[in-house]
Amino acid sequence: MRSSLAERQETVEAGAEAPATPSVRQQAVLDAVLALMVEDGDQLTMDAVARRASCSKETLYKWFGDRDGLLTATVRWQASRVHAGGAAVQALDGATLREHLQDFAVSWLTVITSRTSVALNRIAVAHAGSRKSNLGGIVLANGRFAIGERVKPVLEAGRDAGLLAFADSEAAFRTFFGLVGRDIQIRLLLGEALDLGEDEIRRDADRAVEQFLALYGRAKA
Amino acid sequence: MRSSLAERQETVEAGAEAPATPSVRQQAVLDAVLALMVEDGDQLTMDAVARRASCSKETLYKWFGDRDGLLTATVRWQASRVHAGGAAVQALDGATLREHLQDFAVSWLTVITSRTSVALNRIAVAHAGSRKSNLGGIVLANGRFAIGERVKPVLEAGRDAGLLAFADSEAAFRTFFGLVGRDIQIRLLLGEALDLGEDEIRRDADRAVEQFLALYGRAKA
DNA sequence: TATCGAGCGTACCGTACGGTACGGTACTGG
DNA sequence: CCAGTACCGTACCGTACGGTACGCTCGATA
Numbered sequence: 001m002r003s004s005l006a007e008r009q010e011t012v013e014a015g016a017e018a019p020a021t022p023s024v025r026q027q028a029v030l031d032a033v034l035a036l037m038v039e040d041g042d043q044l045t046m047d048a049v050a051r052r053a054s055c056s057k058e059t060l061y062k063w064f065g066d067r068d069g070l071l072t073a074t075v076r077w078q079a080s081r082v083h084a085g086g087a088a089v090q091a092l093d094g095a096t097l098r099e100h101l102q103d104f105a106v107s108w109l110t111v112i113t114s115r116t117s118v119a120l121n122r123i124a125v126a127h128a129g130s131r132k133s134n135l136g137g138i139v140l141a142n143g144r145f146a147i148g149e150r151v152k153p154v155l156e157a158g159r160d161a162g163l164l165a166f167a168d169s170e171a172a173f174r175t176f177f178g179l180v181g182r183d184i185q186i187r188l189l190l191g192e193a194l195d196l197g198e199d200e201i202r203r204d205a206d207r208a209v210e211q212f213l214a215l216y217g218r219a220k221a
Numbered sequence: 222m223r224s225s226l227a228e229r230q231e232t233v234e235a236g237a238e239a240p241a242t243p244s245v246r247q248q249a250v251l252d253a254v255l256a257l258m259v260e261d262g263d264q265l266t267m268d269a270v271a272r273r274a275s276c277s278k279e280t281l282y283k284w285f286g287d288r289d290g291l292l293t294a295t296v297r298w299q300a301s302r303v304h305a306g307g308a309a310v311q312a313l314d315g316a317t318l319r320e321h322l323q324d325f326a327v328s329w330l331t332v333i334t335s336r337t338s339v340a341l342n343r344i345a346v347a348h349a350g351s352r353k354s355n356l357g358g359i360v361l362a363n364g365r366f367a368i369g370e371r372v373k374p375v376l377e378a379g380r381d382a383g384l385l386a387f388a389d390s391e392a393a394f395r396t397f398f399g400l401v402g403r404d405i406q407i408r409l410l411l412g413e414a415l416d417l418g419e420d421e422i423r424r425d426a427d428r429a430v431e432q433f434l435a436l437y438g439r440a441k442a
Numbered sequence: 443t444a445t446c447g448a449g450c451g452t453a454c455c456g457t458a459c460g461g462t463a464c465g466g467t468a469c470t471g472g
Numbered sequence: 473c474c475a476g477t478a479c480c481g482t483a484c485c486g487t488a489c490g491g492t493a494c495g496c497t498c499g500a501t502a
Contacts, residue, residue: 041350128412129262191349
């Protein structure tokens, strides 16, 4: 089935990057890549992708350049779905600060425990070993660093409101990050089953926030 | 150069595991594997290993069965070098508890930031994607879980001495783990440069221990 | 010295996979 | 109705790599 509306079909010129915003059809291809990654990590061949997405390999190469381009586009595509929320922070009281932090913790735990994230991170980690096309950098930028940039303003607002005390918001965030994630991500990446339910995630997030406030809270936050 | 002393040369029978304690020559081969892993992650071919170790591929297959066997033996070999220390814990006062925790934190940070550990974990993570021969499990058992088993008794001794308060030593350890490692391991695995010096590690360990004691310490530890 | 075997070097095989070429088809615009 | 084009399906190519086979050397033992 061709796309009936005349969509902007972008091809990748020699040396250029994959399209910033994939067409609907291209998104379907990228979803196929994600599906394959999740269900069998090392079955991720160009043939398999083409078969799964019902497209020709030639098209894959035309759209994404090469295998790395396809993987990069996939990582970007997945990243684009995760970014959400992030409303501006205003007048903070203790309860809303706690609530914000809890939200961050829950959504972060939900992301890193998802099968998609695990599969994606595995690919990126494996890729980081060999130089070329840093998937790792992209994953970091859209994962760890993206959430850092979203959390830090909240922390700073908390400090401005006299609820938190710290000198370096980056350091404070990293502590928060450690308290939330602990050993979860590495265990998942290394293949442990370990699936947290929604309630377990909420409890974990709760504990992490309490601990963080115990360390950085001023007066009663 | 052959090994001049008549060493027990073990071969791997069909379906059996690699030798538990590799001969000196075999250790040299495994070191070659480690060296290759560190200097170029995806150049880890059987040919490359044989060339690097000055041995024949046939010997590799005789000794280790197949590629997975070689990798498994390498992971085990590296693990066997890391295990050290772990003296029995007796009468704890606040200062020695703090010291013990600091030692653990420093040695853990030193391990996970080492190029060898990063390379090894990359391989194991990549392998965890495809089923078969869980390198991931071995790495977990000798890394995260091994240190857990060494830290928990210390924590419990601290509790017995009235220095710490917690209900679940596993949970307490995981918090400690998170405070120490934070985002370091994932950032390294994903390819960020980020090399900590010895002093930086010590500072990090310091901070982590202080934070842990702030959360779990009873009276002044 | 003759025999044996561990192990090195190299050549070889099969296959899987990245990447390319090509014919056929359906939709689009003139 | 015809040209153009986007794309599917499939066949194909080259190569890299896991795994095997074989000849040769060297040290050990009798």
